[in-house]
Amino acid sequence: MSAYASLAGHFGRIAAMSNAIGILQWDSDVMMPRGAAGTRAESLALLRVLSHEMAVDARIGDWLADADADTGLGDWERANLAEIRRVWTVQTALPADLVEASSKAISLCEMTWRQARADADFAALLPSLTEVLRLQREAGIAKGEKLGLSPYDALLNDYEPGGRAAAIDELFDDLAAFLPGFTEQALAAQAHRPEPAAIEGPFPVEAQRALGLKVMAALGYDFERGRLDVSTHPFCGGADNDVRLTTRYDAADFSKALMGVIHETGHALYEQGRPADHMNQPVGQARGMSIHESQSLLMEMQACRTREFLAFAAPLMREAFGASGPGWEAEALWRRYTRVERGFIRVDADEVTYPAHVILRYRLEKALIADEMPLAELPAAWDEGLQALLGVTPPNDRLGCLQDIHWPSGGWGYFPTYTLGAMTAAQLFDAACRAEPDALPGIGRGDFMPLLGWLRTHIHALGSRYSTDELLTRATGRPLDAAVFKAHLARRYLDAAD
Amino acid sequence: MSAYASLAGHFGRIAAMSNAIGILQWDSDVMMPRGAAGTRAESLALLRVLSHEMAVDARIGDWLADADADTGLGDWERANLAEIRRVWTVQTALPADLVEASSKAISLCEMTWRQARADADFAALLPSLTEVLRLQREAGIAKGEKLGLSPYDALLNDYEPGGRAAAIDELFDDLAAFLPGFTEQALAAQAHRPEPAAIEGPFPVEAQRALGLKVMAALGYDFERGRLDVSTHPFCGGADNDVRLTTRYDAADFSKALMGVIHETGHALYEQGRPADHMNQPVGQARGMSIHESQSLLMEMQACRTREFLAFAAPLMREAFGASGPGWEAEALWRRYTRVERGFIRVDADEVTYPAHVILRYRLEKALIADEMPLAELPAAWDEGLQALLGVTPPNDRLGCLQDIHWPSGGWGYFPTYTLGAMTAAQLFDAACRAEPDALPGIGRGDFMPLLGWLRTHIHALGSRYSTDELLTRATGRPLDAAVFKAHLARRYLDAAD
Numbered sequence: 001m002s003a004y005a006s007l008a009g010h011f012g013r014i015a016a017m018s019n020a021i022g023i024l025q026w027d028s029d030v031m032m033p034r035g036a037a038g039t040r041a042e043s044l045a046l047l048r049v050l051s052h053e054m055a056v057d058a059r060i061g062d063w064l065a066d067a068d069a070d071t072g073l074g075d076w077e078r079a080n081l082a083e084i085r086r087v088w089t090v091q092t093a094l095p096a097d098l099v100e101a102s103s104k105a106i107s108l109c110e111m112t113w114r115q116a117r118a119d120a121d122f123a124a125l126l127p128s129l130t131e132v133l134r135l136q137r138e139a140g141i142a143k144g145e146k147l148g149l150s151p152y153d154a155l156l157n158d159y160e161p162g163g164r165a166a167a168i169d170e171l172f173d174d175l176a177a178f179l180p181g182f183t184e185q186a187l188a189a190q191a192h193r194p195e196p197a198a199i200e201g202p203f204p205v206e207a208q209r210a211l212g213l214k215v216m217a218a219l220g221y222d223f224e225r226g227r228l229d230v231s232t233h234p235f236c237g238g239a240d241n242d243v244r245l246t247t248r249y250d251a252a253d254f255s256k257a258l259m260g261v262i263h264e265t266g267h268a269l270y271e272q273g274r275p276a277d278h279m280n281q282p283v284g285q286a287r288g289m290s291i292h293e294s295q296s297l298l299m300e301m302q303a304c305r306t307r308e309f310l311a312f313a314a315p316l317m318r319e320a321f322g323a324s325g326p327g328w329e330a331e332a333l334w335r336r337y338t339r340v341e342r343g344f345i346r347v348d349a350d351e352v353t354y355p356a357h358v359i360l361r362y363r364l365e366k367a368l369i370a371d372e373m374p375l376a377e378l379p380a381a382w383d384e385g386l387q388a389l390l391g392v393t394p395p396n397d398r399l400g401c402l403q404d405i406h407w408p409s410g411g412w413g414y415f416p417t418y419t420l421g422a423m424t425a426a427q428l429f430d431a432a433c434r435a436e437p438d439a440l441p442g443i444g445r446g447d448f449m450p451l452l453g454w455l456r457t458h459i460h461a462l463g464s465r466y467s468t469d470e471l472l473t474r475a476t477g478r479p480l481d482a483a484v485f486k487a488h489l490a491r492r493y494l495d496a497a498d
Numbered sequence: 499m500s501a502y503a504s505l506a507g508h509f510g511r512i513a514a515m516s517n518a519i520g521i522l523q524w525d526s527d528v529m530m531p532r533g534a535a536g537t538r539a540e541s542l543a544l545l546r547v548l549s550h551e552m553a554v555d556a557r558i559g560d561w562l563a564d565a566d567a568d569t570g571l572g573d574w575e576r577a578n579l580a581e582i583r584r585v586w587t588v589q590t591a592l593p594a595d596l597v598e599a600s601s602k603a604i605s606l607c608e609m610t611w612r613q614a615r616a617d618a619d620f621a622a623l624l625p626s627l628t629e630v631l632r633l634q635r636e637a638g639i640a641k642g643e644k645l646g647l648s649p650y651d652a653l654l655n656d657y658e659p660g661g662r663a664a665a666i667d668e669l670f671d672d673l674a675a676f677l678p679g680f681t682e683q684a685l686a687a688q689a690h691r692p693e694p695a696a697i698e699g700p701f702p703v704e705a706q707r708a709l710g711l712k713v714m715a716a717l718g719y720d721f722e723r724g725r726l727d728v729s730t731h732p733f734c735g736g737a738d739n740d741v742r743l744t745t746r747y748d749a750a751d752f753s754k755a756l757m758g759v760i761h762e763t764g765h766a767l768y769e770q771g772r773p774a775d776h777m778n779q780p781v782g783q784a785r786g787m788s789i790h791e792s793q794s795l796l797m798e799m800q801a802c803r804t805r806e807f808l809a810f811a812a813p814l815m816r817e818a819f820g821a822s823g824p825g826w827e828a829e830a831l832w833r834r835y836t837r838v839e840r841g842f843i844r845v846d847a848d849e850v851t852y853p854a855h856v857i858l859r860y861r862l863e864k865a866l867i868a869d870e871m872p873l874a875e876l877p878a879a880w881d882e883g884l885q886a887l888l889g890v891t892p893p894n895d896r897l898g899c900l901q902d903i904h905w906p907s908g909g910w911g912y913f914p915t916y917t918l919g920a921m922t923a924a925q926l927f928d929a930a931c932r933a934e935p936d937a938l939p940g941i942g943r944g945d946f947m948p949l950l951g952w953l954r955t956h957i958h959a960l961g962s963r964y965s966t967d968e969l970l971t972r973a974t975g976r977p978l979d980a981a982v983f984k985a986h987l988a989r990r991y992l993d994a995a996d
Binding site: 012013016017019020023024027031032033034035036038039040042043044045046047050222223224225226227239240241242279280 | 515518529532534543778
């Protein structure tokens with residue numbers, strides 16, 4: 001067997017393990033009875049240990065050296081070798097005792113965080129979060145040494161391969177200078193328009209689910225390779241060819257579940273569209289979290305908060321709930337789905353104010369990893385930063401620096417991908433609409449195929465064939481910048497808001 | 499770490515893997531979208547290979563030798579060592595290439611069988627079933643050599659540790675001599691009674707599900723450690739502390755799902771009642787398939803086809819479906835649930851005719867493994883055997899020798915456990931009612947605790963602490979014989995059928 005075939009076989013087995021873990025994780029969140037938590041934790045821990053052992057298998061280095069010398073490989077195989085090397089380098093960068101210490105610290109910190117958040121008590125979280133931060137910093141240093149990166153870039157690299165703080169600083173500084181003034185303008189424009197007429201519930205869960213399934217089908221989701229279920233925290237997970245998404249239903253407000261389903265469907269379409277021939281190989285994986293988030297936001301924010309989408313969806317909504325009246329007209333619904341409001345909570349934010357939440361977290365986590373700021377000062381720095389970026393100050397830390405699980409759960413370096421994703425979504429949707437003139441009119445008819453076809457070709461089916469920058473440049477003609485995102489916001493919230 | 503502790507840790511990890519496989523298998527049957535079948539097969543194959551590697555780990559033999567010399571172990575630990583040695587001996591008996599060849603042959607044969615059954619075409623199945631049989635025979639020979647057993651006993655041993663064809667022959671010959679005449683008598687007695695008045699559907703699935711849940715709760719099922727779902731083929735599966743059962747609903751006949759749920763709940767109660775302190779150890783597992791089947795049949799046939807149960811359940815049924823009328827009286831329902839009928843299909847058979855189906859299969863598979871009969875003669879031998887045992891001949895092989903998946907899927911040696919289970923159930927229920935005079939009256943009040951308490955103490959919580967024979971002897975005062983089963987049938991179908 002060739003070295004390449006040995007690698008492909010080995011990483012195929014790692015994918016098979018990862019698929020098993022993905023389904024067990026999904027089950028834990030969606031199906032598992034409470035009393036099984038301990039048993040499940042043992043199974044998942046075992047599979048993760050085995051998966052890690054496979055990922056750092058000593059033979060990989062030799063296979064890579066031999067495969068590099070193989071002149072018979074095609075472009076995809078070469079790209080797969082590069083991804084295998086990248087993944088393997090990251091996996092072998094951390095000593096086992098650091099992985100274990102980090103895993104324990106995270107478990108403790110997540111548990112502490114649930115109570116601390118409920119109590120709005122940052123001091124209660126401080127000791128365990130200090131330990132998580134210390135270990136994250138140590139991990140960043142260890143990975144950074146191996147990769148030739150700063151500790152923060154090394155952490156960022158786990159979520160956004162090739163991502164660099166220097167580039168993000170530039171993009172986010174641009175946005176941070178633009179958004180406060182723009183938000184003022186958008187709110188002023190909004191204040192001059194009548195509020196959309198009310199829509200009255202309750203909205204039965206079964207009707208919401210049926211509506212969600214119809215919209216998923218319209219977007220192009222393949223139900224032969226996935227499902228829609230309910231969980232406390234909506235997510236898109238599962239396995240190769242088994243891309244499952246979840247939502248939660250609020251009988252008083254169907255829009256949350258609907259927009260959530262559209263968001264997760266965007267993620268799922270990416271996963272379902274990964275290259276079939278390389279589905280279980282590193283090169284066949286999604287490129288990174290900013291592209292992933294771009295696919296969810298492209299559907300949720302770019303495609304499905306357009307007047308075109310609501311022209312298609314409004315009749316479906318009325319039919320789903322047997323509703324009628326001025327609030328159910330497409331234009332009123334469009335107004336409802338493009339409301340801007342300054343708030344404290346990131347996950348509730350609209351697309352205009354969302355970047356402020358992200359830029360704040362990005363700047364803070366970068367400073368904390370670089371040890372430029374004591375963790376004890378986080379609450380004050382948070383409040384000050386949010387005031388500067390968004391003009392509001394949370395009344396307590398529950399609505400402030402305690403709101404997200406990312407830091408307690410060791411997800412340092414993740415936050416910027418949300419806003420990189422939003423900007424990428426704008427740039428991709430713009431390019432798609434230029435290349436496929438029927439993309440937007442298609443949405444108006446409930447036909448997402450022109451849009452999805454373009455995404456399949458230019459993003460989904462390319463997996464990790466190219467770097468994020470190259471992928472975006474090939475798709476849109478240029479690397480990421482804030483211009484298209486800003487133009488999109490201006491068009492939607494100033495010009496078009498007649 | 500002591501050798502015993504090393505073994506316990508190792509077998510704990512094997513249990514964690516087995517629990518992962520159990521949930522993935524459940525998901526395949528209950529939740530998985532069709533397009534994920536290939537991906538799931540790869541994950542399950544990998545986990546099974548890893549599980550097998552753990553089970554034949556070279557260190558186990560050394561640990562066992564050291565642990566045997568450990569004088570500080572208690573009775574449970576000693577029993578665990580014995581089970582570990584038993585499991586390990588069986589696992590190491592088969593060469594890896596035989597396991598792999600068998601697994602492939604089974605996959606092909608199962609696929610072929612689905613079509614062959616639909617077409618009633620035994621000839622289409624013959625080549626792939628010949629291969630499965632050949633490999634089963636080879637496996638029986640390999641295991642038999644290691645265990646000092648005949649090939650058939652070696653296969654039987656996988657499902658019924660300690661089970662021997664010689665003992666089964668005796669029990670089954672006894673039954674086979676008794677049943678044809680008894681069936682005649684039972685049918686004659688039944689013919690003299692009026693048929694139970696009709697009960698009219700449709701029976702909405704949600705109402706059936708709610709009724710099933712109520713009955714499960716009454717039986718003592720712990721919903722914190724399990725779930726009820728729907729699948730094409732009802733089963734009880736899952737993992738330690740996560741005992742999931744399934745059913746399927748027929749809107750025209752609620753009794754199928756209800757009795758199916760009771761049957762699977764019997765299995766589930768056994769699994770949920772295994773010894774908590776040894777849940778993930780070999781000694782903590784269910785004793786074998788005949789005891790397992792005895793627990794399902796004890797609930798379905800012994801406990802829940804009594805007049806007492808129907809006095810409790812009839813009002814629940816009427817309430818569930820908003821029904822009334824003579825067919826819904828407890829006595830009419832009892833008649834309905836104790837109907838005897840000669841049929842072709844094992845899974846549809848009542849408790850009087852069921853053993854004929856099993857004895858037929860047992861005799862045939864024993865002859866086939868022993869190479870005493872060409873596989874091509876199976877259809878003719880089947881028809882002849884069923885005529886002799888039950889007095890009916892199937893019109894085609896779909897209703898004859900093609901009806902069960904057991905042989906195509908490599909389950910040779912499994913069939914006898916159904917009827918051993920039925921006999922064991924009778925013997926255990928009889929002993930429980932003698933020891934706990936409130937067991938049967940309790941059922942009449944929907945209080946299964948007197949019965950369940952006895953089962954917990956004498957069966958469930960003992961796991962694999964004793965052999966099947968010793969377990970039954972300790973619980974009932976004697977090893978298995980057909981006397982109690984025959985007396986039960988006579989009482990229910992002749993005497994009490996006034």
